[in-house]
Amino acid sequence: MAAAAETLKCEDLKPIEDDWTIVIRKRTNQKRKFPKLKPSKQQEQQTQWAPTDIETTPEKELKLMHKIQISIEKLEKSQFFTAFLDQIRTPEASQHFENITESKRKLKMVIYGIGSIESYESPRLQLSLAILMKKNLEWIGDMEVFDPIISLTESKVMEELGVRVLSVNEQGKREVVDPILFFMPHCEVELYDNLLKTNWKHELLNKIILLGNSFDKYEQQHRLVSKNQDLDDSRKHLLAIKRFTKEFEIRTISDDFFRAFHGSSWHFFSVDYDIDL
Numbered sequence: 001m002a003a004a005a006e007t008l009k010c011e012d013l014k015p016i017e018d019d020w021t022i023v024i025r026k027r028t029n030q031k032r033k034f035p036k037l038k039p040s041k042q043q044e045q046q047t048q049w050a051p052t053d054i055e056t057t058p059e060k061e062l063k064l065m066h067k068i069q070i071s072i073e074k075l076e077k078s079q080f081f082t083a084f085l086d087q088i089r090t091p092e093a094s095q096h097f098e099n100i101t102e103s104k105r106k107l108k109m110v111i112y113g114i115g116s117i118e119s120y121e122s123p124r125l126q127l128s129l130a131i132l133m134k135k136n137l138e139w140i141g142d143m144e145v146f147d148p149i150i151s152l153t154e155s156k157v158m159e160e161l162g163v164r165v166l167s168v169n170e171q172g173k174r175e176v177v178d179p180i181l182f183f184m185p186h187c188e189v190e191l192y193d194n195l196l197k198t199n200w201k202h203e204l205l206n207k208i209i210l211l212g213n214s215f216d217k218y219e220q221q222h223r224l225v226s227k228n229q230d231l232d233d234s235r236k237h238l239l240a241i242k243r244f245t246k247e248f249e250i251r252t253i254s255d256d257f258f259r260a261f262h263g264s265s266w267h268f269f270s271v272d273y274d275i276d277l
């Protein structure tokens with residue numbers, strides 16, 4: 001069990017009665033292969049990147065653009081999206097957003113680990129959510145995206161939609177000079193940990209808004225199954241920041257959006273200046 005739980009993967013986890021359990025495979029026979037973040041020093045380094053799948057045609061790009069537009073329309077009309085915006089605007093949540101956004105007119109949104117928008121609906125819905133957030137929330141500025149599996153077709157379509165594709169694999173290690181909203185849908189735990197480790201100072205952590213896998217769930221999983229030092233090392237910043245984290249869970253509302261957004265939460269960090277991290 002501990003080995004199977006080594007990383008929280010989007011496809012391998014499913015909440016049962018508000019708890020997380022490891023499942024073998026669910027809801028589909030499609031096999032999804034994701035590059036895994038490896039822990040070796042060399043692979044943790046930030047490297048120049050370009051798509052490996054470079055076959056594209058105007059027809060392919062048009063077809064993908066059409067798919068994304070359908071996905072944006074579906075999401076925009078959904079109860080899920082209404083509830084998503086309502087949650088951001090509740091007095092408690094909006095206070096947290098305002099604390100970070102007031103110092104800067106527009107926040108950059110950095111999206112890591114979007115997956116293949118050409119092959120799967122979840123990544124398309126996740127990209128659609130990012131685009132609709134920008135449309136509906138005036139404090140969101142430029143958008144950047146990175147996933148090592150992005151193809152040239154996907155890259156061109158995202159650029160056309162106003163989302164800049166990064167040419168460096170940052171391994172999640174972006175330093176937060178100005179406040180940033182990180183959208184990391186169902187990323188592996190090492191990527192969240194890299195982000196936290198890079199910004200391991202109160203003044204940097206406090207400038208992060210993170211929409212991604214629930215840290216609560218990681219902590220619950222840690223209490224239940226972790227006896228493994230490697231496993232603990234891969235998430236040690238995440239577990240350490242937990243007590244300074246305010247989390248708001250996203251409600252998926254309907255089955256249509258379960259796969260794309262289950263187990264996701266907003267996270268805000270509030271670390272006092274006198275805390276010795």
Ligand SMILES: C[S@@+](CC[C@H](N)C(=O)[O-])C[C@H]1O[C@@H](n2cnc3c(N)ncnc32)[C@H](O)[C@@H]1O
Binds near residue numbers: 011
């Ligand atoms: C579990 S999948 C989630 C994919 C998609 N968001 C979803 O929910 O179906 C994790 C994704 O992280 C990507 N990934 C791996 N290393 C990454 C890195 N250094 N930066 C950004 N994304 C990365 C993988 O390629 C993969 O697409």
